[in-house]
Amino acid sequence: MYARRMVKLTKQIDDSVLVTPGAKSNLRKRATNADDIFDDREAAEEATKENAKAIDALQDALWAERKRALLVILQGIDTSGKDGTVRAVFNRCGPLGVQVTPFGKPSDEELAHDFLWRIHMATPKKGVIGVFNRSQYEDVLVVKVRNLAPAAVVEQRYEQINAFEAHLNDTGTTVLKFMLNISRDEQRERLQARLDDAEKNWKFNAADLEDRKLWDDYQKAYEVALDRCSTAHAPWRVVPADRKWQRNAIIAATVRKALEDLAPQYPKPDWKPGDFKIE
Numbered sequence: 001m002y003a004r005r006m007v008k009l010t011k012q013i014d015d016s017v018l019v020t021p022g023a024k025s026n027l028r029k030r031a032t033n034a035d036d037i038f039d040d041r042e043a044a045e046e047a048t049k050e051n052a053k054a055i056d057a058l059q060d061a062l063w064a065e066r067k068r069a070l071l072v073i074l075q076g077i078d079t080s081g082k083d084g085t086v087r088a089v090f091n092r093c094g095p096l097g098v099q100v101t102p103f104g105k106p107s108d109e110e111l112a113h114d115f116l117w118r119i120h121m122a123t124p125k126k127g128v129i130g131v132f133n134r135s136q137y138e139d140v141l142v143v144k145v146r147n148l149a150p151a152a153v154v155e156q157r158y159e160q161i162n163a164f165e166a167h168l169n170d171t172g173t174t175v176l177k178f179m180l181n182i183s184r185d186e187q188r189e190r191l192q193a194r195l196d197d198a199e200k201n202w203k204f205n206a207a208d209l210e211d212r213k214l215w216d217d218y219q220k221a222y223e224v225a226l227d228r229c230s231t232a233h234a235p236w237r238v239v240p241a242d243r244k245w246q247r248n249a250i251i252a253a254t255v256r257k258a259l260e261d262l263a264p265q266y267p268k269p270d271w272k273p274g275d276f277k278i279e
């Protein structure tokens with residue numbers, strides 16, 4: 001019963017959020033709310049909690065098996081909810097099983113290497129779920145919008161990213177990519193809340209206002225990245241993210257389904273409990 005419901009829900013989600021490889025992403029036409037999928041907030045929040053629990057159990061088996069890894073990439077402009085997603089989806093997992101890596105401005109050392117160096121170093125080892133808060137995509141997003149590298153260099157990166165992700169996939173790491181899609185109005189409200197709410201003041205960064213001025217450029221850069229890097233081995237999902245509970249419900253269900261498809265197995269011991277006697 002549950003399994004059938006889950007398959008139906010994740011299919012409904014994917015029909016609406018998946019960027020079909022080879023097709024245009026049409027980012028500008030995509031909804032920033034998922035009212036067509038979820039109308040009952042309480043039920044969605046309950047489902048997210050259940051899915052977070054299931055993700056923990058699946059992660060346990062993934063670790064016991066130690067043959068595959070899962071990499072969850074979260075991309076989105078400032079205030080899109082990357083941190084909140086990590087909290088909602090992975091809060092039941094043991095801290096040993098999930099490795100979260102935020103990517104900020106590269107250090108001198110990182111800049112002295114190729115752009116994928118720091119990314120590859122942070123990919124999860126077998127048995128672990130890796131979560132990227134920002135990722136290699138910054139190198140075709142902020143870098144493109146702010147002209148931090150020559151256009152010809154950025155141009156090559158889409159294929160380099162595709163080849164890198166194919167390599168990860170071929171060597172046992174499943175890659176799930178989520179773009180958290182919020183509206184310009186929603187971003188205004190969330191930035192304003194960081195000014196108005198004393199407990200959120202620490203999140204306010206005046207530089208975010210500079211990026212907000214470049215909203216259209218970022219949207220265009222995202223659109224190109226989605227168009228060119230949604231592949232069969234690592235497709236993009238554009239998650240309507242104006243409502244946090246819908247965003248969490250979509251991502252938790254999708255991560256759970258991906259782990260269930262991997263179906264990690266506990267290894268069978270090569271001994272019998274009766275072989276041992278504990279004095």
Ligand code: AMP
Pocket residue numbers: 078103104105106134138139142143148
């Ligand atoms: P935050 O996620 O708010 O902590 O901010 C991290 C900042 O680092 C964002 O402004 C990103 O655009 C920036 N950033 C991340 N990756 C890169 C990169 N490869 N090159 C330049 N800036 C980056």
Ligand code: MG
Pocket residue numbers: 078205208
């Ligand atoms: Mg920021």
